[in-house]
Amino acid sequence: MSDQPAPADTAARQQLEPAAADGLRAYAARTRESADQLAAVLEDIAANGLPAVEDCTPWEELREAHLARLAAQRPAVA
Numbered sequence: 001m002s003d004q005p006a007p008a009d010t011a012a013r014q015q016l017e018p019a020a021a022d023g024l025r026a027y028a029a030r031t032r033e034s035a036d037q038l039a040a041v042l043e044d045i046a047a048n049g050l051p052a053v054e055d056c057t058p059w060e061e062l063r064e065a066h067l068a069r070l071a072a073q074r075p076a077v078a
Contacts, residue, residue, distance in 0.1 A: 016024065045051075
């Protein structure tokens, strides 16, 4: 992938509202940051091997914590 935008035929494309374009750029930045973090973890594993089991968090705990965060973001339905 490239940091360069794809060449565009502007006559055939519908332009976004400025707020929508800003939101899309923010989403792209967050996605790029997450990908960079994942790449760093994978590079560390490649260089140093897997971490000790005692230093890891079970996936069930990670799942429950993530579900709790999602539930806190969503308003309660009456």
